[in-house]
Amino acid sequence: MVEAENGRRWLRWPSEPERARLAFGADYNPEQWPREVWDEDVRAMRAAGVNIVALAIFSWARIQPREDVWDFDWLDEAMDLLHAHGVAVNLATATASPPPWLTTKHPEILPVDADGHTVWPGARQHWRPTSPVFRAHALRLTRALAERYGSHPALAAWHVSNELGCHNVYDYSDDAAAAFREWLRSRYGTVAELNRAWATTFWSQRYGDWAQILPPRLAASYPNPTQQLDFKRFSSDALKDHLRAESDILRELTPGIPITTNFMVMGETKGMNYADWAGEVDFVSNDHYLLTGPQAQDELSFSANLTGSLAGGRPWYLMEHSTSAVNWQPVNLAKKPGGLARDSLTHVAYGADAVCFFQWRQSAGGAEKYHSAMVPHAGEDSDVFRSVTELGATLAALAPIAGTVRRRAAAAIVFDWESWWAGELDSHPSSRLRYRQEALDWYSAFLAAGVRADVIGVADDLTGYDLLVAPILHVVPGELARRLEEYVASGGHLVTTYFSGIVDENDHVWLGGYPGALRDLLGIRIEEFGPLLDGDTVDLDIGVTGTLWTDRIDLTDPATEALAVYKTGDHAGRPAITLRRTPAGSASYVSTRLGPDGLAAVLPDLLNVSGVASELPAEVRGLVDLAVRTDGTDDYWFLTNRGDHDADLSAVSGDPLPGPSLAQHTTLTPGQVRILRRRPAG
Numbered sequence: 001m002v003e004a005e006n007g008r009r010w011l012r013w014p015s016e017p018e019r020a021r022l023a024f025g026a027d028y029n030p031e032q033w034p035r036e037v038w039d040e041d042v043r044a045m046r047a048a049g050v051n052i053v054a055l056a057i058f059s060w061a062r063i064q065p066r067e068d069v070w071d072f073d074w075l076d077e078a079m080d081l082l083h084a085h086g087v088a089v090n091l092a093t094a095t096a097s098p099p100p101w102l103t104t105k106h107p108e109i110l111p112v113d114a115d116g117h118t119v120w121p122g123a124r125q126h127w128r129p130t131s132p133v134f135r136a137h138a139l140r141l142t143r144a145l146a147e148r149y150g151s152h153p154a155l156a157a158w159h160v161s162n163e164l165g166c167h168n169v170y171d172y173s174d175d176a177a178a179a180f181r182e183w184l185r186s187r188y189g190t191v192a193e194l195n196r197a198w199a200t201t202f203w204s205q206r207y208g209d210w211a212q213i214l215p216p217r218l219a220a221s222y223p224n225p226t227q228q229l230d231f232k233r234f235s236s237d238a239l240k241d242h243l244r245a246e247s248d249i250l251r252e253l254t255p256g257i258p259i260t261t262n263f264m265v266m267g268e269t270k271g272m273n274y275a276d277w278a279g280e281v282d283f284v285s286n287d288h289y290l291l292t293g294p295q296a297q298d299e300l301s302f303s304a305n306l307t308g309s310l311a312g313g314r315p316w317y318l319m320e321h322s323t324s325a326v327n328w329q330p331v332n333l334a335k336k337p338g339g340l341a342r343d344s345l346t347h348v349a350y351g352a353d354a355v356c357f358f359q360w361r362q363s364a365g366g367a368e369k370y371h372s373a374m375v376p377h378a379g380e381d382s383d384v385f386r387s388v389t390e391l392g393a394t395l396a397a398l399a400p401i402a403g404t405v406r407r408r409a410a411a412a413i414v415f416d417w418e419s420w421w422a423g424e425l426d427s428h429p430s431s432r433l434r435y436r437q438e439a440l441d442w443y444s445a446f447l448a449a450g451v452r453a454d455v456i457g458v459a460d461d462l463t464g465y466d467l468l469v470a471p472i473l474h475v476v477p478g479e480l481a482r483r484l485e486e487y488v489a490s491g492g493h494l495v496t497t498y499f500s501g502i503v504d505e506n507d508h509v510w511l512g513g514y515p516g517a518l519r520d521l522l523g524i525r526i527e528e529f530g531p532l533l534d535g536d537t538v539d540l541d542i543g544v545t546g547t548l549w550t551d552r553i554d555l556t557d558p559a560t561e562a563l564a565v566y567k568t569g570d571h572a573g574r575p576a577i578t579l580r581r582t583p584a585g586s587a588s589y590v591s592t593r594l595g596p597d598g599l600a601a602v603l604p605d606l607l608n609v610s611g612v613a614s615e616l617p618a619e620v621r622g623l624v625d626l627a628v629r630t631d632g633t634d635d636y637w638f639l640t641n642r643g644d645h646d647a648d649l650s651a652v653s654g655d656p657l658p659g660p661s662l663a664q665h666t667t668l669t670p671g672q673v674r675i676l677r678r679r680p681a682g
C-alpha cells in the first residue's frame with residue numbers, strides 16, 4: 001500500500017511487489033452482456049493495457065433482485081475473471097440507483113422537487129439523500145458487499161455510490177425538511193439566532209419554532225436568500241453525510257482498502273462543495289466531460305487544475321471521461337483525431353494518476369447507448385479502439401510520473417463554492433452574472449500569457465502565492481477579509497472583481513459602500529451598482545470592452561490609482577480598473593466583465609505589478625498549456641499545444657519522455673503533448 005505523507009492512501013494494487021504505474025480503465029458493466037462477451041472483454045482489456053475497472057456501479061437490482069434475495073454469483077465470477085487477467089477492481093457500493101422493488105415498497109424514498117412533484121423511478125438516482133429508509137437499505141447493501149469482497153485480491157479501492165448529487169442534490173421532501181431543521185439547529189442553536197441570520201423581520205417571516213421552518217419550496221415570490229443559501233449548504237452536507245455513512249461501514253469492515261467517490265468538477269455542476277468533501281476520501285476522483293465552445297479545452301484544464309488542488313497537489317483519479325462523443329448535450333460531437341490522447345494527458349498533466357472512461361463497452365440498449373466507450377459499437381476494428389490502445393501504451397510508458405506531485409505555481413485563482421452559490425441567487429442587480437465563467441475567463445487569460453496559475457479553494461493556504469485572483473468573491477466573512485488583508489500586508493498581490501466583498505456568511509450586505517469587506521483594502525468606494533443590459537457595452541481607455549457590469553468607483557485612498565478608465569457609458573471618465581499599492585503588496589479591482597480576450601490584455605500589467613513571469617520562451621507563450629509535476633528531484637513539464645498552429649519548443653530544454661501519443665520532436669502540432677524531464681535550476 002502506498003501511504004501518502006498525510007496517511008491518505010492511493011490504490012491497493014493487487015499484484016506484489018508494488019510497482020509504480022498509472023491506472024487505466026473504465027466503468028465496466030458486464031451484467032449488460034452475455035457471459036461469452038466477458039471473455040472477449042478481458043482479452044481486449046489486456047490488449048489495450050487496461051489495469052483497472054470500476055464495477056457494479058448500477059448493479060443493485062442485479063445483486064439484490066428482491067429484498068431478501070442476493071445474487072453474487074455473477075459478480076464473484078466477474079471479480080475472479082478480472083483478477084485472473086491482471087485487472088484490478090475499484091468496486092462500487094452499488095447504491096446509486098435503487099431497484100424497483102425498493103421504490104415500490106417504499107415510495108417515501110423518492111425525492112420531491114421544489115414544486116412538490118415526486119421524482120419517479122425510471123431513470124437513476126431517484127432517492128432522497130436524507131431518507132432514513134433509503135439509508136438503511138443502502139448501508140445494508142454496502143455491508144453485504146464489504147463482507148463478501150473485502151478480501152478479494154482484485155479489490156483496489158471502494159467507489160462509494162456514483163456521482164453523488166448528479167440528479168438528486170436538491171430534495172424538498174418532508175425528510176429533507178426534518179433534516180434541514182436539524183442542520184439549522186446545529187448551525188444556529190436557537191430560533192432567535194436563525195431569525196437574525198435570515199433577516200426574517202423582512203416580509204414577516206419571523207419564526208417562533210423550529211417546526212415552522214421549511215426548505216425553500218415553491219413560493220409566491222423570492223424565497224428568503226439566506227434560507228436559499230443555507231439550503232444549498234445543507235444539501236451539499238446531506239450528500240456528504242451519505243458518503244460518510246457508507247464510508248464508515250467500509251472503514252469498519254475493510255480498514256485496509258482505500259475509499260473514493262467520483263466528484264463532478266466540470267462546467268456548471270455546482271451543488272456539491274467539493275472543497276468541503278475532499279477530506280472524506282482517501283483519494284480524490286473526478287469525472288470530467290469535454291464541453292463544446294471556444295473555451296472547452298481551457299475548461300478541461302481548469303477543472304483538472306482545481307481537482308489537483310482538492311487533492312492537495314497529490315495524485316488523483318480521473319474516474320470518467322469519454323473516448324469520443326457523449327449523449328447528453330444538444331448535439332454530441334465525436335472527438336477529432338488526437339483528442340482522446342490530448343484530453344487524457346491534460347488530466348495527467350494536472351495530477352491524474354488514473355485515466356478512466358465511461359464506459360468499457362458501448363451499450364446496445366438503454367439511455368446511454370449513443371455515449372462513446374473504449375470499445376465502440378463498431379468493435380475493436382475502429383479508430384476509437386486503436387486510439388485507446390495507443391493511449392494505454394503511452395500511460396504504461398509514463399510509469400515514472402506515478403506518484404509525482406504538483407509543483408506549485410506563483411499565481412493562483414481562488415475558487416469559492418459559497419460565492420458561486422450566493423453570487424448567483426435571484427433578486428440581484430443582474431441575473432446574468434456567471435461565477436464559474438468569470439473564473440474560467442481569468443484562467444484563459446493566464447494561459448494566453450503563458451503563466452501557470454493554480455486554481456485553489458478559498459480555504460487553502462494563500463501564502464506563498466505572489467499573485468491571487470479572486471473573481472466575484474461575493475461572500476467575504478470577516479475572517480476571510482482578515483486573511484486577505486494579511487496576504488496583501490505580507491507582500492501578496494490581490495486582484496478581485498465586480499460584486500466581490502459584498503456580503504457576509506449570512507448574505508447580509510457589508511454597509512457603508514461597496515465592496516464592503518474589501519473597501520479599505522482596495523481603497524475604493526462604490527455607492528451604486530451599474531449592471532449592463534444584454535448587448536450593452538462599455539469601452540475602456542486601454543482598448544478593451546466590458547459587458548455585464550460596471551461600477552461607479554471613487555478612489556478613497558491616496559495610494560489607489562486607476563489602471564484603466566471608462567471611455568463610454570454612464571461612468572465615462574471614472575476608474576474601471578484600480579490598483580492600491582501597499583508598502584509590500586497591492587490590491588486591484590476590475591469593475592466590469594472583460595471576457596477572456598479583454599482579461600488577456602489586462603493581465604500582463606497585473607503580472608508586472610506582482611513580479612510573476614512566464615516560465616516559457618516568448619514564442620510559445622499563449623500557444624502552450626504548461627503544467628509541472630515533480631518527484632522532488634526532477635520536474636516533469638507537460639506542454640500541450642492549445643492553439644491552432646505548430647509550436648516550436650526548441651528553446652525548452654529537457655529529456656522528452658517516450659510514449660506513442662507523445663511528441664518526440666520540438667515541433668508540437670495542435671493538440672499534441674510533449675513531456676520533458678528537467679532538473680530544476682538551483
Ligand code: GLA
Pocket residue numbers: 162163287289320326327358368371
Ligand atoms: C456520468 C455517470 C456515468 C455516465 C456518464 C455519461 O459521469 O457517472 O454513469 O452516465 O455520466 O457521460
Ligand code: GLA
Pocket residue numbers: none
Ligand atoms: C412592491 C411591493 C414592495 C416591494 C416593491 C419592490 O411595490 O409592494 O413591498 O416589494 O414591490 O419593487
